[in-house]
Amino acid sequence: MGSHAKAWLVEDESAREMLDRVLTERPFLLLPPLHRVPLRVGNVVELVGPSSSSKTHILIQAAITCILPKLWKGVSYGGLGHSAMFIDLDCRFDVLRFSELLNHRIMEAANGSSSKVGCHQKDSEAQFERMKPYNEELFALCMKRFLYIRCYDSSEFLATLKTLHYRLQKEREVHGVNVHLLLIDSIGAFHWVDRGSSSFPLEYDNRKSWHLQNVSEAVVQEIRRLLLVHPMLVMATKAVVLGNKYSTNELTWNYRKWSAVDNPYSRNITSSDQQLPYREYMPAAWQSFVTHRILVRATDDDLVNGEHQNNSIYLLKWLLPPLNSLDKFTVRDTGVFILS
Amino acid sequence: MARLANLETEYPVLDSTVRNFCASHGIFSVEDFLIHDLYMLAAFAEQNNSSERLKEGIAQVLSIIDDMHQPWLNGMELLEDAKRNKHVFPTGIQGIDLLLGGGIRVGQLTELVGPSSSGKTQVCLRTASNVARNHMVLYLDTGNSFSPQRIAYFLGKTINPSSAQAKNQFLQKVMSNISCHSVFDIFAMFDVLHQLESYLRCQDGRGGCQMRLLIVDSISSLISPLLGSSSTQGRALMTSTGYLLKKLAHQHNLAVLIINHTVGGEGGYSKPALGDSWKCIPHSRLFLSCDRGSNNYNVSILRHPSMASGKAARPSCRGDTVSSSHGPYQPSG
Numbered sequence: 001m002g003s004h005a006k007a008w009l010v011e012d013e014s015a016r017e018m019l020d021r022v023l024t025e026r027p028f029l030l031l032p033p034l035h036r037v038p039l040r041v042g043n044v045v046e047l048v049g050p051s052s053s054s055k056t057h058i059l060i061q062a063a064i065t066c067i068l069p070k071l072w073k074g075v076s077y078g079g080l081g082h083s084a085m086f087i088d089l090d091c092r093f094d095v096l097r098f099s100e101l102l103n104h105r106i107m108e109a110a111n112g113s114s115s116k117v118g119c120h121q122k123d124s125e126a127q128f129e130r131m132k133p134y135n136e137e138l139f140a141l142c143m144k145r146f147l148y149i150r151c152y153d154s155s156e157f158l159a160t161l162k163t164l165h166y167r168l169q170k171e172r173e174v175h176g177v178n179v180h181l182l183l184i185d186s187i188g189a190f191h192w193v194d195r196g197s198s199s200f201p202l203e204y205d206n207r208k209s210w211h212l213q214n215v216s217e218a219v220v221q222e223i224r225r226l227l228l229v230h231p232m233l234v235m236a237t238k239a240v241v242l243g244n245k246y247s248t249n250e251l252t253w254n255y256r257k258w259s260a261v262d263n264p265y266s267r268n269i270t271s272s273d274q275q276l277p278y279r280e281y282m283p284a285a286w287q288s289f290v291t292h293r294i295l296v297r298a299t300d301d302d303l304v305n306g307e308h309q310n311n312s313i314y315l316l317k318w319l320l321p322p323l324n325s326l327d328k329f330t331v332r333d334t335g336v337f338i339l340s
Numbered sequence: 341m342a343r344l345a346n347l348e349t350e351y352p353v354l355d356s357t358v359r360n361f362c363a364s365h366g367i368f369s370v371e372d373f374l375i376h377d378l379y380m381l382a383a384f385a386e387q388n389n390s391s392e393r394l395k396e397g398i399a400q401v402l403s404i405i406d407d408m409h410q411p412w413l414n415g416m417e418l419l420e421d422a423k424r425n426k427h428v429f430p431t432g433i434q435g436i437d438l439l440l441g442g443g444i445r446v447g448q449l450t451e452l453v454g455p456s457s458s459g460k461t462q463v464c465l466r467t468a469s470n471v472a473r474n475h476m477v478l479y480l481d482t483g484n485s486f487s488p489q490r491i492a493y494f495l496g497k498t499i500n501p502s503s504a505q506a507k508n509q510f511l512q513k514v515m516s517n518i519s520c521h522s523v524f525d526i527f528a529m530f531d532v533l534h535q536l537e538s539y540l541r542c543q544d545g546r547g548g549c550q551m552r553l554l555i556v557d558s559i560s561s562l563i564s565p566l567l568g569s570s571s572t573q574g575r576a577l578m579t580s581t582g583y584l585l586k587k588l589a590h591q592h593n594l595a596v597l598i599i600n601h602t603v604g605g606e607g608g609y610s611k612p613a614l615g616d617s618w619k620c621i622p623h624s625r626l627f628l629s630c631d632r633g634s635n636n637y638n639v640s641i642l643r644h645p646s647m648a649s650g651k652a653a654r655p656s657c658r659g660d661t662v663s664s665s666h667g668p669y670q671p672s673g
Binding site for chain 2: 050051052090091092094095096097098099140142143144145146147148149150151152153155156157158159160162163166167186189190192193195196197206207208210214215217218221225239241
């Protein structure tokens, strides 16, 4: 008995060793423009913003970073080499655009490494041609790591989540790939339909009715369970309407003018100022599940980038954890670029 | 939703033991399984006398649930489907085709927004006449604005002057490809769309002339009456309509063109009707306007999958570059 008890006290690994192991298996992710706060598996990130504020684009760039390999045939792509799952609740995903962006990133990484060697113009063109079959092979490899599904209503969404565990297990056994990223676009898509789908009085007392709260709780529960067995980073977009002083909605909105926030050095952010500039409509079950929240919106400014390219500038603000800064970024085919 | 009792004939595992156990937890149909915690249920089943039976029953329901969602695809499969099926149809109007990068795309919803008499119906008729040469078109008309004469006029302009009989035959053939239905409320439209869905499910895969274009002129006249200030039902119906259209577009390879009108916004400029909840539905949105004085028609992009921009018109570069988001167009040219 004594020897058994002592066996419990023998250490497996020191804290340093454990930290090394965890950091290699579950690295921190710094995805632009979300570079201020490092993200890890198990985090649930919510990208909030009005329509057309590049939220889906940020998700897509995160997916591309995830599916690109770290190093392939001598070229460093800086990716994670894992699979990414995209649950499209908005049903607006454009795969042709996605493949364009992936190709741009592959070519940019390939060109980047060749330019480091100091090739001349002709040499780099010849090298590009030589690289083409490799690029296509890599493209196919990456596209196969991108898993996509669309859901047309909440029942399909819940059915997907409930059967996801078995699918992931199968993927792991058959292909040996791990899914590192779960993307949901956008989480509030069926909000109105679920709210409207009401509460017909059900004949039995203990029967749960199909309304917004129950559906949301079921979704959160399924994702939580999934994260226990398949640790992933969850990123979801949510479309909101930003409040402004001309809003004539009869519901009283808590809002804060953007101008007060534009000054990054303002010290006016007190605890009473924790009012959101938009109306939160997701149920409490989802709200408390989210660990990180970011607000993005488009500005009216343009970054003039040559004669015909006008890239919009977007503003980003961390709401959870609340950071006192506004990031400006712009979106281009090769990724997201921070301006300030 | 299927009650468990009705599933017994097909899946004999779901016998009365399983059903009674489920009923004791408040589960009477497959839909109830979706909002219940299946792991907890399995744990309860473990403690029950006939735990093997119950666990088989739960496994069976899980496999039924697995059929309830769309299939998972990987990127290559998606891309293949897009390249094979999701073509682009030119509208026949140069300015619009330029802005859209070729035309309206199969599998996507394209919305035309504009005040009255900005040429929206003309664009629809033009597009219908273009697509109807080789494919079938369904035109849902809410305001009696469909004009066969106009379609004949557009077709007449583009065919070579051959014999009157050949011309007539051609007109007959193309016009018979266009079906026009009048719908005056949203439930009538749901009816038509569900019938369309059953029809397309039979048609897909068979050769011959396939339906490739669905036009709704205009969707705002069907949905606006439902959107009151405090009603959630109106918005729920609006969202359901949007998703039904998206489903038809993607699964049956249709291009969908919808017309929306404008309402007054802040600052006096006009904005698209149907509010903010509608913004998430269409893939592409074009804003049409007409300057009455000079009779200049203008089109600008509000939203397009290839544009990371949320704004309306920008200072125009002359319309020869595809990246301009604003340009003139001729609805009848």
